[in-house]
Amino acid sequence: MSSSSSLSLPRSLARLFPFVKPALPRAIGGTIVALLAALASLAIPIVLQWVVDGPLLTGDRRLIVWSTGAVLALGIAEAIFIFLRRRFVLRPMTEVEFTIRQTFYDRLQSLQVAFHDRWQSGQLLSRMMQDIGLIRRWLTFGAIMLFVNVLTILIGTGLLFRWHWALGTVFFIASLPIWIVGYRFEQRYGSLSRLSQDQSGDLATAVEESVHGIRVLKAFGRGGHALGQFRKQAESLRSTEMRKAREVGLIWFWYDMVPVLALGLCLLTGVVLVGLEELTVGELFAFFAMAAALRWPMNSLGFLFSFMIDTRTATDRIFEVFDAEITITDPAEPKSITEGRGSLAFRDVHFRFSDAPDTERDLVDGLTLELTPGETLALVGATGSGKTTLTTLPTRLYDVTGGSVELDGIDVRDLTLEELRRRIGVAFEEPILFSASVRENVLLGRHDLDVHSPEADAVLREALDVAQAGFAYELPEGLDTEVGEEGMSLSGGQRQRLALARVVAAAPDVLVLDDPLSALDVDTEALVEAALRQVLQGTTALIVAHRPSTVSMADRVAVMQDGRVTEVGTHHDLLRTSAHYRYLISSLETGEEAAR
Structure with missing residues (x-):
């Protein structure tokens, strides 16, 4: 209580x-x-x-x-x-x-x-x-x-x-x-x-979940089951009333x-x-x-x-x-990055959820990894190795429970949340859009721009081009088209491209991308990757890769295993020296062929 x-x-x-x-x-x-x-x-x-x-x-x-x-x-x-x-x-x-x-x-x-x-x-x-x-x-x-x-x-x-x-x-x-x-x-x-x-x-x-999951319920013919579950809850409420x-x-x-x-x-x-x-x-x-x-x-x-x-x-x-405690806050005496270079370093990082049993190992368990300014590093690993968890730590969606994450040599906990999240942009595997226009969704991270200004139009156009999201111009009201709740009026690939455009438009020093191209077809993915290579030339990027084609964009590849980085090298070097890496890549290739 x-x-x-x-x-x-x-x-x-x-x-x-x-x-x-x-x-x-x-x-x-x-x-x-x-x-x-x-x-x-x-x-x-x-x-x-x-x-x-x-x-x-x-x-x-x-x-x-x-x-x-x-x-x-x-x-x-x-x-x-x-x-x-x-x-x-x-x-x-x-x-x-x-x-x-x-x-x-x-x-x-x-x-x-x-x-x-x-x-x-x-x-x-x-x-x-x-x-x-x-x-x-x-x-x-x-x-x-x-x-x-x-x-x-x-x-x-x-x-x-x-x-x-x-x-x-x-x-x-x-x-x-x-x-x-x-x-x-x-x-x-x-x-x-x-x-x-x-x-x-x-x-x-229950109502919210059934509405959001209506496609799944209909696809599996489980509307009656959902109604039964709802009826039980409604009956409990009725009994209490x-x-x-x-x-x-x-x-x-x-x-x-x-x-x-x-x-x-x-x-x-x-x-x-x-x-x-x-x-x-x-x-x-x-x-x-x-x-x-x-x-x-x-x-x-x-x-x-x-x-x-x-x-x-x-x-x-x-x-x-x-009364709930806010644990992730601005520091009492914040530091500031005077000149953003975009270096990102994980130093002996540990992370576990607060309610995890002591007998379980940390999800991120003593990980050390450093990205130099302008470098693109792909992160690969088997399911459960801690890749996605790692992507939540640079922007302090969760705080490390041990070690530190540093941006340009400064512990991210010593930066204000506003500055930190302005300098590091994140695109998640599951894209989330808001009940707003395409324009407002893509420019969400540009606090410095009036979304209807000529400067905003230029940024928006460039971001949509990189994400191969030209379909937005063909929507009923163009870039001012309301995408509906969570963007469900769009396809999965369209939502993912707009989410990618959003992080590109934010123009951060560091990009953290959690398999941002998973919903794209092979041809569109190739176009997006080509455009991303141009964007990433001056931007530090950490990309969680679930496809061999994504790995090919990287300057280096880091292999995660049981919450740690066990090997780091170029794609070709790891293919030659690491049996585990070859296994992971073959698994990714099999998944990619199945997706086709």
Whole structure:
């Protein structure tokens, strides 16, 4: 259990204060006018007592008219105050929601890749949309009304003693079960609320996965299987929601029944007191009018308590992300590369995931490798040798757990993340595009350019030429065509070429390419390789190779085995001296022929 979820309810909700603080004056104003509306409602029974015991007994029509006007004025005032409450709090609380949502998104961007490896995207999505929206509704309505209604009940109960201490005492004692039931309700409902919101996140993940994997599900005819899995999760959520509904229904039962019983006992007491002439008819009438005015505040407590507990759960879930430690950060005293040459060195590098058992070897296990400026080095190795893991270390997608990675002689941990990721560009084997235009996707790494400027057009054209992505000009709206979610409107080869164009357009000092041509046909691959050779002449490149043709672009080849570089040399030298390398190349050739 996270530290946030173990906090008490008040302390948990208090964590929202830094976000609410700018809106606090308006929130206080909204609370004051809401309280004024409640007081206007409570004032009506006092006026009615005076009317019954005065003008109605004496028959003074003028006073009856004036008293009727007073009751009408109090009703209008109550309506105006309710309107003002909404005007006071609605806009500032939507700004609070915006701030929380923006801060949450910024936190997601700042957290390291290891965090996102552990968390389901649906859980994060449900927190971003559902939980933050719930918090805004609570701040706008629930918090204010809970405070005002509890205060109204206390003030109203105190006023009940005004007419006769016996009536007030009976009403107070008869209402005590409401507070006891409310306390027990919080204990039971809190765990159900958390379970429900977590299950909603799991369900969102299931929907997201099935939508992203719709081609696979259809290809294998497994739509029915996916539906069955979804039905189980949906049924679990439904079951939890039914348990929540039963708890809410039970507390509503008590909140409805207890006031009725209290009024019944008060009626008996009041009749006796009137008979003993200790209470007038007007006072008894006013007492019940006041009790009726308290009926809504008392009945609302069940809804407001459940609302508050749901909000507490939402707050805990949000702060689970806010509390997550950001481990990959800028150094306290960053260094800077004055003249980028593009040398890249791995010095006794070790890496393992934090949750890996101690009995397992490191994924990268004491690797030492150096790339000179302008050199292209191909990295080859069997599956599981650590090639892809190695490509995540130069840009600090993960931090080494031992040794160091150096860029131009400086440990990458001593550079700011902005400078590091500007100087090292990465193209992954699985290309990821965003729901934006071709132009915006390719120029994603060029923070210095306006994407619609002539300079950007020149960079874009050159990058597309290198990646042999001329098809982009022929799309319905050319380079301004929206590629759709994750670029799924394009073929795998088209997405890969645009991803390659993106890293070329970024013009980094060092290129790290994880098999960037795997989805291309042989002819297109040859054209891309020829263009890349021109680009790579002045750029240092580390290329994970899964094809012999990719190896042919390299000045040198490094062989990885069990997380280490075991051999380094030219392609021809390794063919002559290394049996393991010959085995790897023959495997690559077999795979390439199969792909054809």
